Amino acid sequence: MIHRSNILTPIIAALALILAAPSFVLAKDKIPVVATFSILGDLVKQVGGEHIALTTLVGHDADAHMYKPTPADAATVSGAKVLFVNGLGFEGWLDRLSEASNFRGARVVATQGVKAIPFKEDDEHGEGGHGFEWAGVFDLSAGSYKWSFAKVDGKYADPAMKMVILESDGIEASEKRAVEYLEGTNSVTRDHNDQLVAQDKAYKLNFDASRDMTVFSVKINKAGKYAFFTEHMPFEFEADEHFFKDNSGKDVEPVEQEPDTGHHGHHHHGAYDPHAWQNPNNVVKYLRNIAAALVKADPANTATYNKNRDAYIVKLKALDAKIMAQMNSLGENQRTVVTSHDAFGYFAEHYGLKFVAPQGMSTESEASAKDVANLITQIRKQKISAVFVETITDNRLIEQISRETNAKIGGTLYSDALSRPKGPASTYLKMMDQNSSVIAKSLGS
Numbered sequence: 001m002i003h004r005s006n007i008l009t010p011i012i013a014a015l016a017l018i019l020a021a022p023s024f025v026l027a028k029d030k031i032p033v034v035a036t037f038s039i040l041g042d043l044v045k046q047v048g049g050e051h052i053a054l055t056t057l058v059g060h061d062a063d064a065h066m067y068k069p070t071p072a073d074a075a076t077v078s079g080a081k082v083l084f085v086n087g088l089g090f091e092g093w094l095d096r097l098s099e100a101s102n103f104r105g106a107r108v109v110a111t112q113g114v115k116a117i118p119f120k121e122d123d124e125h126g127e128g129g130h131g132f133e134w135a136g137v138f139d140l141s142a143g144s145y146k147w148s149f150a151k152v153d154g155k156y157a158d159p160a161m162k163m164v165i166l167e168s169d170g171i172e173a174s175e176k177r178a179v180e181y182l183e184g185t186n187s188v189t190r191d192h193n194d195q196l197v198a199q200d201k202a203y204k205l206n207f208d209a210s211r212d213m214t215v216f217s218v219k220i221n222k223a224g225k226y227a228f229f230t231e232h233m234p235f236e237f238e239a240d241e242h243f244f245k246d247n248s249g250k251d252v253e254p255v256e257q258e259p260d261t262g263h264h265g266h267h268h269h270g271a272y273d274p275h276a277w278q279n280p281n282n283v284v285k286y287l288r289n290i291a292a293a294l295v296k297a298d299p300a301n302t303a304t305y306n307k308n309r310d311a312y313i314v315k316l317k318a319l320d321a322k323i324m325a326q327m328n329s330l331g332e333n334q335r336t337v338v339t340s341h342d343a344f345g346y347f348a349e350h351y352g353l354k355f356v357a358p359q360g361m362s363t364e365s366e367a368s369a370k371d372v373a374n375l376i377t378q379i380r381k382q383k384i385s386a387v388f389v390e391t392i393t394d395n396r397l398i399e400q401i402s403r404e405t406n407a408k409i410g411g412t413l414y415s416d417a418l419s420r421p422k423g424p425a426s427t428y429l430k431m432m433d434q435n436s437s438v439i440a441k442s443l444g445s
């Protein structure tokens with residue numbers, strides 16, 4: 001008896017410990033995962049449920065565009081098994097963080113497979129656009145030059161673009177003509193290896209998807225200054241090499257260009273709008289990517305992850321139908337939403353609205369005086385009754401626009417971050433519901 005008891009005691013003690021502290025045992029089994037920002041964090045939580053230990057880097061009401069990771073973030077990431085990111089250039093700080101943390105887990109891009117909306121800064125303002133994103137003047141000798149467009153990260157920033165070449169002393173001297181040609185309909189199409197000359201027409205340049213680089217030769221018949229106007233930034237198409245070279249392969253630099261900040265002028269975000277979560281259909285893709293990654297990291301709980309995903313998709317579809325009905329109830333002249341930064345392109349496309357913003361797609365960019373003036377004119381002309389503030393942006397500009405146009409502040413929209421837990425947008429579903437209710441109420445009256 002005594003002997004037997006001695007053998008059993010430690011086993012019973014261990015069993016008692018396990019039974020007494022089930023949460024402790026479960027906590028040990030949770031897989032450590034990190035999500036970059038609050039909206040994505042909520043989606044990961046919905047799918048992962050109790051089987052994950054989730055850390056979200058950029059929390060509620062905070063701006064992921066401008067985020068500066070801390071040493072503690074690096075430590076968190078280094079211990080994670082899966083790192084969930086939005087992708088599409090949203091987290092510009094991610095590579096540095098990933099390197100600093102020596103992260104060895106799986107990095108999962110939640111937008112994988114989403115049909116991304118190309119980034120087109122000037123198109124956002126319709127008639128306010130001026131037809132070209134970049135212009136440069138080159139002092140050229142007669143002869144042959146090469147202009148190249150390269151794939152970056154496996155694809156061209158845009159499938160094609162227009163270009164105008166004019167003999168001209170400066171950008172200003174020929175800007176008006178260039179815009180006329182760029183906006184005109186009789187452009188001339190050119191493909192890989194074709195030749196371009198200065199002419200009173202725009203070229204439409206097609207980029208060859210089967211090649212890593214599409215090259216056009218530029219023939220200059222007479223020495224002098226030539227102005228080139230391009231629909232998109234040529235820097236977006238630079239992989240390893242400068243886009244403009246002479247016949248011997250030497251780089252040719254412009255004597256004048258606009259914007260003169262060059263590489264760092266326009267596009268902090270890369271070629272696509274990153275705010276894909278603003279369309280619930282895209283979020284279905286997010287959920288599938290999240291579930292697949294969790295299944296891979298933790299196959300034992302495959303059934304739960306898939307069940308959580310499917311249950312959430314049902315709720316998501318129901319909410320989508322509700323928002324669609326709300327937006328469809330708005331009249332044709334009630335469908336323009338003015339807000340701080342261009343975060344609602346996917347929402348607009350999906351629900352048939354038009355969003356305009358004085359600030360670009362990243363909160364990093366600044367609104368130009370000309371853009372603000374155009375916007376004020378547009379609000380007055382279209383009799384837009386309300387403008388909206390956002391939680392993550394500096395709203396002074398929107399408040400100023402409200403005063404100058406008499407459009408009321410229609411409410412607060414949640415674009416890139418959830419609200420605090422007790423706020424009205426503490427989850428993705430609540431956020432979407434809140435935004436659409438605020439829009440419908442303010443513009444529908």
Ligand SMILES: [Zn+2]
Nearest residue numbers: 343361362416
């Ligand atoms: Zn944003």
